[in-house]
Amino acid sequence: MPDTDSEDELPAGWEERVTLDGKVYYANHENQATQWHHPTTGKKKEVKGDLPYGWEKKVSDEGLVFYVDHINKKTTYTDPRLAFAEDVKKNPYDFKQKFDGNSTAMQVVLGKDLTGTYVVVTGANSGIGFETARTLALYGATVILACRNLDSAEKSRQSILQERSQAKVEVMHLDLASLRSVKMFADEYRSKQWPLHLLILNAAVFGLPYTRTEDDLEITFQVNHLSHFYLTKLLWETLVQSQPARVIVLTSESHRFTDLSLDNLSEEKLSPTAGKYSDLKMYNVSKLLNVLFSLHLEKLLGMQGVHSISVHPGNCMNTSLSRYWWLYRIFFFLASPFTKSMQQGAATTVYCSVASELEGVGGMYFNNCCRCEPSKAGCDEDLAQKVWDLSEKMLNDRLQYR
Structure with missing residues (x-):
């Protein structure tokens, strides 16, 4: 069966995060544990490339990394690239269709x-x-x-x-x-x-x-x-x-x-x-x-x-x-x-x-x-x-x- 976006939904109590080098990991707030594999699909993910257009990564005086969206004048501690994370591919020709004929x-x-x-x-x-x-x-x-x-x-x-x-x-x-x-x-x-x-x-x-x-x-x-x-x-x-x-x-x-x-x-x-x-x-x-x-x-x-x-x-x-x-x-x-x-x-x-x-x-x-x-x-x-x-x-x- 083809992959669907619903498969990527996290169970209750889980949070998706990303390391500074682009590796996605998953935090379980109930047992205070982390893991590299998606808790449902078992897949690994990664984020690639630069930040989206208009974004900048900064470090606070306390050493915390945060992200500034200069276009919309917003600040967040979540890496915006996480929204576009991709499965780690075993074969370079493996594609998960994200868009279709209605996409712009x-x-x-x-x-x-x-x-x-x-x-x-x-x-x-x-x-x-x-x-x-x-x-x-x-x-x-x-x-x-x-x-x-x-x-x-x-x-x-x-x-x-x-x-x-x-x-x-x-x-x-x-x-x-x-x-x-x-x-x-x-x-x-x-x-x-x-x-x-x-x-x-x-x-x-x-x-x-x-x-x-x-x-x-x-x-x-x-x-x-x-x-x-x-x-x-x-x-x-x-x-x-x-x-x-x-x-x-x-x-x-x-x-x-x-x-x-x-x-x-x-x-x-x-x-x-x-x-x-x-x-x-x-x-x-x-x-x-x-x-x-x-x-x-x-x-x-x-x-x-x-x-x-x-x-x-x-x-x-x-x-x-x-x-x-x-x-x-x-x-x-x-x-x-x-x-x-x-x-x-x-x-x-x-x-x-x-x-x-x-x-x-x-x-x-x-x-x-x-x-x-x-x-x-x-x-x-x-x-x-x-x-x-x-x-x-x-x-x-x-x-x-x-």
């Missing part, structure tokens, strides 16, 4: 202090990307809004600063339809000598009429996959130097609805000609490429302290993703009462970005803040390797003319 990004990040964490979010000026950036910035992270539309990005930045004036938010230009722009963004980022702890590949396009980019690539393929592939490669060393770091790749359940395989993988399949183009089919292919990219990236970077996870934010959410065709706009609008809010849509991204139980693991696919199995093709490591190799070739073919 703000609920997921509660209790975290992201001060000193540097985050790049592509397509962060609206929708899920904005809520992801906003949530992380409000909890102390330095967030870079990597966007094509600088005016819209600046308005988003100002919106966050109005909510919390001390938030650290930067705007940088990034047009994923241009490999030249991707290179300029990476060069500028590296020139600032900032670390990079979270690279969130959020931006995507959907439902476009057939379009070739300046790099002579079908635009959905380039924006949704190849430019993010290129961006990650350019920031590779920065991620490794900043480790532990994570790459979060936004994909979709649509990745299940494509016939892409080892048998038909080709440049024309990934970047089709006009006569073989279907906007929906191309979107589905690009979303499978996202899953496979994340899978192989974990294989290459996981041992260097950089882990990659692919996530599905939600179905048919009323974001700007549908803006390119009036029929899609109507459909997404009509579906919106039955889908997630933007905050709920950002929850899985934020969870996979900050969850301490995911430290040191990657190569997984998450939906509704829960690890799920991707499609059979999405688990195919041979296909992931071939997609990586073909992406390298297609990228290098374009770059050699720069």
Whole structure:
């Protein structure tokens, strides 16, 4: 049976406490005894990481440790991290689900202090990307809004600063339809000598009429996959130097609805000609490429302290993703009462970005803040390797003319 929160309830007369080094123990007030194991479940727990954002640990003149919540102007002798204590895991891939499809990004990040964490979010000026950036910035992270539309990005930045004036938010230009722009963004980022702890590949396009980019690539393929592939490669060393770091790749359940395989993988399949183009089919292919990219990236970077996870934010959410065709706009609008809010849509991204139980693991696919199995093709490591190799070739073919 799965674990439930009710199992963690303490019997009468017991109290949960935490040592200064983060180990949880249990005090029995009836017999004046303490023990490391939960009196009901027998499990051990621990608290990890820094204090929540806005909290400070102090020591009184009598030598007693107490905690100050500067945001709410409160003081307590109880370590606030105790509310977020986790079971000591025997296997790093053991997860106890804490959140679901109704959870919001703000609920997921509660209790975290992201001060000193540097985050790049592509397509962060609206929708899920904005809520992801906003949530992380409000909890102390330095967030870079990597966007094509600088005016819209600046308005988003100002919106966050109005909510919390001390938030650290930067705007940088990034047009994923241009490999030249991707290179300029990476060069500028590296020139600032900032670390990079979270690279969130959020931006995507959907439902476009057939379009070739300046790099002579079908635009959905380039924006949704190849430019993010290129961006990650350019920031590779920065991620490794900043480790532990994570790459979060936004994909979709649509990745299940494509016939892409080892048998038909080709440049024309990934970047089709006009006569073989279907906007929906191309979107589905690009979303499978996202899953496979994340899978192989974990294989290459996981041992260097950089882990990659692919996530599905939600179905048919009323974001700007549908803006390119009036029929899609109507459909997404009509579906919106039955889908997630933007905050709920950002929850899985934020969870996979900050969850301490995911430290040191990657190569997984998450939906509704829960690890799920991707499609059979999405688990195919041979296909992931071939997609990586073909992406390298297609990228290098374009770059050699720069």
